[in-house]
Amino acid sequence: MNTFEFTHEPLEPAALSAALADPAAGGFAAFEGRVRNQNDGRDVSRLEYEAFEELAQVEGEHIVAEALRRHGALRGRCVHRLGALAIGEVAVWVGVAAAHRAEAFAACRQIIDEIKHRLPIWKKEHFADGDSGWVNCTHCAEAARVPDFDYSRQLVLPEIGTTGQQRLAQSTVIVIGAGGLGCAVLSGLAGAGIGTIVIVDDDVVDPANLHRQPLYTPDDVGRQKAGAAAARLAAYNPTIRLRPMPVRLTAANAKEIVALGNVVVDCSDNFATKFLVNDAAVLTGRPAVLASVYQYEGQLQVVRADARGSCLRCQWPEATRDGLVGNCAESGVLGPVPAVLGSLQAMEVLKLLLDLPGQMRDEILLVDLLDLGQRRLNAPRARECNDRCARIRSVDAAAPTPELEIALPLAEAAAQGYRIIDIRNPEECAQTPLPLGGHQSIPLPRLLDAASTLDPRLRYLLVCAHGIRSRAAAEQLRAGGRGNFWSLRGGLARQG
Amino acid sequence: MARVHLRYYALLREQAGRQTETVETAAQTPEALYAELAARHGFRLAQSQLKVAVNASFTDWTCPLADGDEVVFIPPVAGG
Numbered sequence: 001m002n003t004f005e006f007t008h009e010p011l012e013p014a015a016l017s018a019a020l021a022d023p024a025a026g027g028f029a030a031f032e033g034r035v036r037n038q039n040d041g042r043d044v045s046r047l048e049y050e051a052f053e054e055l056a057q058v059e060g061e062h063i064v065a066e067a068l069r070r071h072g073a074l075r076g077r078c079v080h081r082l083g084a085l086a087i088g089e090v091a092v093w094v095g096v097a098a099a100h101r102a103e104a105f106a107a108c109r110q111i112i113d114e115i116k117h118r119l120p121i122w123k124k125e126h127f128a129d130g131d132s133g134w135v136n137c138t139h140c141a142e143a144a145r146v147p148d149f150d151y152s153r154q155l156v157l158p159e160i161g162t163t164g165q166q167r168l169a170q171s172t173v174i175v176i177g178a179g180g181l182g183c184a185v186l187s188g189l190a191g192a193g194i195g196t197i198v199i200v201d202d203d204v205v206d207p208a209n210l211h212r213q214p215l216y217t218p219d220d221v222g223r224q225k226a227g228a229a230a231a232r233l234a235a236y237n238p239t240i241r242l243r244p245m246p247v248r249l250t251a252a253n254a255k256e257i258v259a260l261g262n263v264v265v266d267c268s269d270n271f272a273t274k275f276l277v278n279d280a281a282v283l284t285g286r287p288a289v290l291a292s293v294y295q296y297e298g299q300l301q302v303v304r305a306d307a308r309g310s311c312l313r314c315q316w317p318e319a320t321r322d323g324l325v326g327n328c329a330e331s332g333v334l335g336p337v338p339a340v341l342g343s344l345q346a347m348e349v350l351k352l353l354l355d356l357p358g359q360m361r362d363e364i365l366l367v368d369l370l371d372l373g374q375r376r377l378n379a380p381r382a383r384e385c386n387d388r389c390a391r392i393r394s395v396d397a398a399a400p401t402p403e404l405e406i407a408l409p410l411a412e413a414a415a416q417g418y419r420i421i422d423i424r425n426p427e428e429c430a431q432t433p434l435p436l437g438g439h440q441s442i443p444l445p446r447l448l449d450a451a452s453t454l455d456p457r458l459r460y461l462l463v464c465a466h467g468i469r470s471r472a473a474a475e476q477l478r479a480g481g482r483g484n485f486w487s488l489r490g491g492l493a494r495q496g
Numbered sequence: 497m498a499r500v501h502l503r504y505y506a507l508l509r510e511q512a513g514r515q516t517e518t519v520e521t522a523a524q525t526p527e528a529l530y531a532e533l534a535a536r537h538g539f540r541l542a543q544s545q546l547k548v549a550v551n552a553s554f555t556d557w558t559c560p561l562a563d564g565d566e567v568v569f570i571p572p573v574a575g576g
Contacts, residue, residue: 181576269576294506294573315547315554320572333575366505366570371515375503375568378553425540445534448542 003076004060006053008083011090020075025097029104031112033092035085043128047085052120056080062219063114069219073098073107078115149239151193164354165193169240171353172196174261176249176277178225179203180212180333181267181291184342185349187215190233192350196241197233198260201225202248212335249273254280258288263349266290267342275319278303278312279392289348291341295331296370298341301379302348302360305389309361310381313391317382318479321472337369404474405489406461410436418461418486423447423470432492434463444469451477451485460485467491497522500529501566506573512537526550526567527557541571 001019017030035047064076076096085091094111098104115121126132154160173194175185178201189197205213205220205228220228226244234242249257249268258264258280266277266288274290281288282305290301290312303311344365351359366375384390406413414420420439422429429441442450447462454460462470462485470487477485497520504512512533523529526548533539547554547570550561561567 177576179576267576269574271572271574274574291576292573293575295510297505297509297573299573316572320545320574322574331575338576364570366568368505368515373515375552377549377568377570380554443540445540445542445545448544 001077002057002061003064003078004057005077005079006051006057006082007079008081011079011081011093013090013093016077016079016093017095020077020095020097022074022097024099025074025104026099027101027104028095028097029101029108030093030095031108032090033112035087035089035091037087039125044087044125045128046087046126047091048124048126049080049082049085049091050122050124051080051082053082056119056121058223059119060115063118064111065219067107067110067114068096070110071098071103071107073103076107076111078111080115080119080121149193149237154192159356160354168193168350168353169195171263172198172261173349173353174198174200174258174264175267176200176264176273177267177269178213178215178229179209179267179269180335180338181293181342181345182225182229183213183215184339185265185267185346186229186233187236188343188346189349190237190240190242192346193237194240194349194353196243196261198243198245198257199226199229200245200247200249200257201229202246212333212338249276251276255284258286259284261286263352264288265345265349267345270322271320272322275312281305282311282313282389282392287352289345289352291345293333293338293341295333296337296368298337298344298367298369300341300344300348300360300365300367301363302352304361307361308381310379311389313389314382314385315364315379317391318476321476321479334369340369341367403486404478405467405471405487407489407494410434410463410488410495413461413488414438418459420461420463421447423462423464423473428465432465434492435495439463444473447473448476451480451482456482456484458484461488462486463488463491465491466493498561498563498565500561500564502533503566503568505568506571507541508537508539508569508571511539521561524560525558526555526561526569529561529567530557530569546571 013030013032038044060078064078068076074097078094080092094108096104096108124132151165155162155165171194173189175182175197178199203225205216205223205225207221210216215229215232224246226246230242230244254276264277264281264286266274268274277288281303285306287306288303290303292299305311348360362380364377364379382391410420414436422434422439422441423444425443462473464470467488467490470491474485474487499518499520501518503516509515521529521532523532530543548557549555549568549570550559550565
């Protein structure tokens with residue numbers, strides 16, 4: 001049973017109340033909103049309701065959950081009619097069951113007030129004289145009001161002023177990833193008055209995100225991050241445009257998305273996306289501000305391929321494969337670390353857009369928040385990149401290679417002529433030996449460096465515990481031009 | 497023998513169990529130095545996964561090391 005629903009059928013309050021029966025509830029309060037026969041002194045003959053259903057549905061469930069939690073009520077539900085209604089019909093019904101009457105009344109009141117205030121629902125009034133007209137929902141009426149957002153504290157900075165502020169208002173910034181880095185970047189840019197912010201993230205809010213992603217609340221768990229962040233930021237600064245894009249950045253859409261903005265900010269948590277952002281920025285001539293965090297540390301880099309600066313591939317010609325080093329989920333992270341790095345990214349974006357002094361380029365900043373040390377390393381443009389980057393073949397290079405993985409019992413793979421290489425570290429091998437003989441044991445780091453010494457005419461099958469490291473290693477080796485490596489899908493865990 | 501100062505980040509810091517150290521080494525290049533340190537600290541990252549900076553500039557693995565150099569091995573990180 002959804003806690004918020006639309007229906008085109010007449011509402012039946014008795015059945016709706018019965019469905020909220022709860023033995024622990026000593027109080028039950030219900031509200032019915034009914035169609036009345038006049039408005040502003042004019043006789044009304046009937047009403048029509050229309051809604052932006054997808055948005056209202058999600059938001060409606062949030063409203064019910066918020067009210068129940070705030071007042072400690074047990075169960076609640078709201079059902080709203082759509083379509084044509086006659087005088088006296090019930091247009092909206094709210095019911096709340098709680099231990100005592102006070103919580104039931106309060107939560108019921110909050111739900112109907114918030115529904116009227118927040119949901120995109122429109123009402124068309126048909127008057128007795130034959131006239132009719134749409135009544136804006138409160139939500140939309142509010143959106144139409146020009147709100148106030150005071151930039152005076154940054155306007156007084158001599159480098160900004162009204163000209164600079166105008167420049168920010170005319171800018172579009174693309175933010176890839178609305179996680180720990182993204183929350184800090186988005187807050188900083190929204191507050192500064194960037195005219196349009198595009199938020200690209202296909203992930204949903206997970207409870208484990210909340211400690212470092214303060215744009216979300218526990219109520220947002222399960223919601224799309226792009227939409228939730230856009231809603232929160234729209235409430236924070238109503239003068240800017242927010243464009244949520246709940247899609248994954250892929251080789252197919254990266255250039256198109258990056259080209260929408262003046263600057264792109266990479267706040268992703270994986271190498272595949274970072275390299276896509278870098279490559280798309282270079283190919284479309286947009287500056288990119290990249291950052292990554294690891295436990296208590298972070299790295300920051302501003303890619304100015306648009307101005308003959310260096311890019312990620314000047315230092316790392318081949319995209320690093322995910323799975324070869326840790327990420328936040330595996331290695332842990334403390335909230336202020338992405339917050340600091342994200343704020344540095346927002347600052348670099350503003351420096352770029354406002355043409356402020358001290359912009360980063362051709363360098364990488366390493367920040368350690370435990371000892372507060374930082375290092376600026378010179379990272380010059382690669383020698384072979386004269387007029388244009390010589391190291392990006394195309395963004396499609398990131399597409400997965402077919403037949404990288406094979407799923408076979410190990411003995412059968414060996415019978416088919418694959419040379420088996422166990423790439424686990426020695427402790428893992430000792431603990432769970434491979435269930436067949438005749439294989440080689442080359443731990444992953446050694447394999448990556450020693451692969452050129454292996455016979456290129458033979459086919460090698462890499463094996464690890466779960467097939468993640470072996471897949472990453474095979475990808476990395478193939479990217480380096482060695483096509484004779486495969487990965488055992490699912491690793492030893494799937495051998496049974 | 498050269499005396500070089502090292503600074504570790506991310507995975508390397510964890511595996512070395514320290515942020516900085518100063519070592520006396522016979523290694524003539526960052527490549528040889530990394531091999532020596534990898535054996536001592538049990539580093540699990542391949543040299544090909546890392547970049548090296550000497551005295552705050554990225555450099556290649558075969559440049560000569562001098563007494564007093566500061567060497568940083570930089571692992572790629574992707575967390576966000």
